[in-house]
Amino acid sequence: MSGSLSIGIDIGGTRVKAALVDEKGALSSELNEPSHLDRDYPAFVSRLKEITERLRGLSDVDVAGVGLAVAGLMDAEREVVIEAPNCGILIGRRLARDIEQLTGMMTVMDNDASAMALGEGFSGAARGSRHYIAITLGTGIGGAVVSGGRLIRGFDGGGGELGHIPIDRHGPRCNCGAHGCLEAFIGKAGLRRYIEQNHPQFSDTGLKELNVIARNGDDAARDVFTYLGRTLGVAVAGLVNIFNPELVIVGGGVAHASELFMEPLREEVRARAFKSYLGSLNIRPASLGNWAGVVGAATMVRQ
Ligand SMILES: [Zn+2]
Numbered sequence: 001m002s003g004s005l006s007i008g009i010d011i012g013g014t015r016v017k018a019a020l021v022d023e024k025g026a027l028s029s030e031l032n033e034p035s036h037l038d039r040d041y042p043a044f045v046s047r048l049k050e051i052t053e054r055l056r057g058l059s060d061v062d063v064a065g066v067g068l069a070v071a072g073l074m075d076a077e078r079e080v081v082i083e084a085p086n087c088g089i090l091i092g093r094r095l096a097r098d099i100e101q102l103t104g105m106m107t108v109m110d111n112d113a114s115a116m117a118l119g120e121g122f123s124g125a126a127r128g129s130r131h132y133i134a135i136t137l138g139t140g141i142g143g144a145v146v147s148g149g150r151l152i153r154g155f156d157g158g159g160g161e162l163g164h165i166p167i168d169r170h171g172p173r174c175n176c177g178a179h180g181c182l183e184a185f186i187g188k189a190g191l192r193r194y195i196e197q198n199h200p201q202f203s204d205t206g207l208k209e210l211n212v213i214a215r216n217g218d219d220a221a222r223d224v225f226t227y228l229g230r231t232l233g234v235a236v237a238g239l240v241n242i243f244n245p246e247l248v249i250v251g252g253g254v255a256h257a258s259e260l261f262m263e264p265l266r267e268e269v270r271a272r273a274f275k276s277y278l279g280s281l282n283i284r285p286a287s288l289g290n291w292a293g294v295v296g297a298a299t300m301v302r303q
Contacts (some may be wrong), residue, residue, distance in 0.1 A: 001099050004051070005062075007055050007105075008119075008268025008298030009048065010069040010112060010291075011035060013086025018051050020059055021298030025123025027291060029058045042090045049102040064284025067297030068096055069115030076108055076157035085175070092276040108300045113142035113160065114151055115253060116286070119144035119296030121146060124288040125249045133160055133245045134286065135232070136252030139174065145243055154245075163187065165235045182235045186228050191254075193282065194227055211257040222260060229261030240273040240281060258285040 009018040009156075016035045031051060037044065048068075056064075072084025072091070079097065081090040083269040085166050100107040103214070110118075116128070117134035125131045130149040136142040141163030145152040153159045163183035164176050170192065171180025182188050195202050199220045202210055216220035235247055250258060266283050273281075288295055 004064075005059050006030065006064040006298040007048065007052055007066045008115075008294035008296070008301075008303040009051065009066065010115065010293035010297060011048075011087065011090075012071050012112065012293075013037065014049070014104075016048075016056060017294050019291070019294050019298075020063070022053050022294055023302070025119070025299070027294065029055055030067055030291070030294075031055070032139040035087070039089075044089060044096050045102065048099055048273050050097065051135050051202045052103050052105065056103075064299035065108070065197055066096075066099060066103065066299040067115070068107065069096065069112040069293040070109055071112045074109065074111060075159050076144055076153070076155070078108070078157065081097070081109075084182055086297045106301065110297070111144075112158075113162075115300065116142070116288075116292040117144035117146055117151065118299045119292040119294070119297065120249055120251070120286050122299045123295055124292055125251075125284055125286050126247055130258035131243070132249065133236070133239055133243060135236070135248065135250045136286075137186070137232075138253035138256060139188045141187050145239070145245075147243055147245075156209060162235070162239070165238065167231070167234050173229040176235045182232070185231050191224065191228065198227075199224065202218065207254060208256060211260065214260055215255070225257050225260035226264045227239070228254070228257075229264030230268045231264075232261070233265045234272065236265065236283070237269045237272035240269060240272070240277055246280050246282065248281070248283045249286045250283070251289070251292060255289075262281070281295055294302050296298030 004023050005020050008021045017032045019030040072081050084090045096109040097109040120126045134144050143162030144160040164181045166180045168180035172184045174181035174184035210221050
């Protein structure tokens with residue numbers, strides 16, 4: 001490795017976040033801009049090039065390379081983006097290679113949930129752990145399993161789609177086309193359905209606002225987060241039985257409400273998972289917030 005800094009870039013459907021990341025995971029020169037993924041691919045790539053060069057210019061030491069976290073699925077070699085529901089112009093593209101050619105800097109890429117898990121493992125809530133599961137709650141449910149210090153990727157490289165664990169054979173239709181996935185229950189649309197069916201007075205209330213109402217003691221609002229925690233707990237109990245992790249961390253856009261759903265989540269896991277696995281198990285919020293993907297992307301450069 002030639003420098004003690006690398007560049008992490010997290011490409012989401014609405015925002016691109018980027019920063020210089022040092023060998024301890026500390027961020028500097030953070031950028032957070034609209035993604036403009038409605039434009040064409042060459043325009044997007046040249047903007048990434050410009051971001052990369054801007055950050056390199058701000059560093060007074062050599063930069064080791066660039067890591068890209070992309071909200072999509074990669075092929076097994078992590079060279080081509082094969083699926084990206086919110087970043088359609090990236091599908092079929094060799095994004096890392098294109099950035100490498102334009103900037104002359106070594107560039108790697110991975111899925112955003114994998115990057116989040118790597119970032120939390122490097123300098124966040126899972127630091128020092130070799131057996132952990134990271135879950136992100138947002139519009140969709142994402143995640144990654146790290147076992148023995150390695151991400152579980154499976155044969156095609158797509159392993160770790162924790163949002164699409166089926167938890168109910170007769171459950172509602174999911175964004176993936178199947179029925180009864182975890183995401184169909186507690187992804188953004190699933191939570192909205194639960195609210196409309198059970199607490200219609202909150203049909204037009206955003207989750208952040210609902211969180212405030214719940215904290216102020218409203219039982220109906222609290223119930224929404226209890227439902228979230230308990231439903232997530234069913235899936236996590238299964239994951240605990242399969243992977244025997246020492247740690248489960250939960251982050252993502254809904255993590256602002258972790259105080260409300262964490263205990264129902266733990267209760268459900270305690271009630272369902274193998275008792276012999278529970279003694280060594282911790283379940284806690286992720287700690288790097290929206291920047292976990294940037295840290296993780298930069299970490300990939302060092303691996
Ligand atoms: Zn699904």
